[in-house]
Amino acid sequence: QKEVEQNSGPLSVPEGAIASLNCTYSDRGSQSFFWYRQYSGKSPELIMFIYSNGDKEDGRFTAQLNKASQYVSLLIRDSQPSDSATYLCAVIDSSASKIIFGSGTRLSIRP
Amino acid sequence: GAGVSQSPRYKVAKRGQDVALRCDPISGHVSLFWYQQALGQGPEFLTYFQNEAQLDKSGLPSDRFFAERPEGSVSTLKIQRTQQEDSAVYLCASSHPPRQREYTGELFFGEGSRLTVL
Numbered sequence: 120q121k122e123v124e125q126n127s128g129p130l131s132v133p134e135g136a137i138a139s140l141n142c143t144y145s146d147r148g149s150q151s152f153f154w155y156r157q158y159s160g161k162s163p164e165l166i167m168f169i170y171s172n173g174d175k176e177d178g179r180f181t182a183q184l185n186k187a188s189q190y191v192s193l194l195i196r197d198s199q200p201s202d203s204a205t206y207l208c209a210v211i212d213s214s215a216s217k218i219i220f221g222s223g224t225r226l227s228i229r230p
Numbered sequence: 231g232a233g234v235s236q237s238p239r240y241k242v243a244k245r246g247q248d249v250a251l252r253c254d255p256i257s258g259h260v261s262l263f264w265y266q267q268a269l270g271q272g273p274e275f276l277t278y279f280q281n282e283a284q285l286d287k288s289g290l291p292s293d294r295f296f297a298e299r300p301e302g303s304v305s306t307l308k309i310q311r312t313q314q315e316d317s318a319v320y321l322c323a324s325s326h327p328p329r330q331r332e333y334t335g336e337l338f339f340g341e342g343s344r345l346t347v348l
Contacts, residue, residue: 123272125272127270151335153335153336155337161341162321162339162340162341162342163273163321163337163339164339165336165337168334168335168336207272207273209337211335214286216278216285216286217263217275217278217286217288217289218263218275218335218337219275220265220272220273220274220275221272222271222272223271223272
């Protein structure tokens with residue numbers, strides 16, 4: 120079992136709709152959780168981080184964390200074509216020595 | 231510079247050759263990470279430095295892979311006797327260390343070094 124699991128997609132969402140991306144992790148001691156966006160041929164860039172259970176909103180993005188279920192999600196409201204990218208879930212492991220990435224979910228926003 | 235700088239951006243090696251990839255992190259970032267990203271996959275952790283100390287090298291796939299950061303700034307990832315399965319983008323990232331006030335866990339990535347082994 121991979122330490123951080125994501126559905127590889129592709130996930131196709133119409134423009135203006137809500138895109139929902141999900142991630143599960145195996146290290147129950149993990150404390151910090153991140154969503155990175157990676158455009159094709161580019162490096163990952165951070166879009167959200169979350170440390171506490173519940174929701175965290177930043178503009179059109181909402182991250183949700185449920186430590187009991189070891190589940191992290193990212194909602195993108197009013198999806199735009201520019202949101203088309205691969206979204207990587209990342210977790211700092213309990214040793215705090217490394218940040219583990221999932222394999223990413225490809226999101227495609229169709230006009 | 232303002233960002234993480236990696237060189238070379240592209241490297242083609244014949245199987246069996248040795249390669250060296252360089253990373254120049256953001257000034258003041260004492261944490262430095264190397265990741266390997268194969269096509270269509272997420273970044274796979276290779277190794278982590280805090281200053282010059284290599285605190286975690288558990289992700290290095292074999293003893294052909296070696297990383298160093300002798301003065302706590304620039305880092306080099308060396309791959310000896312390259313194999314075709316080593317073909318990937320090698321990403322370097324830097325950050326503030328945990329427990330420093332500015333620490334958020336965010337990694338700042340370089341543009342990567344794309345290695346192709348023929």
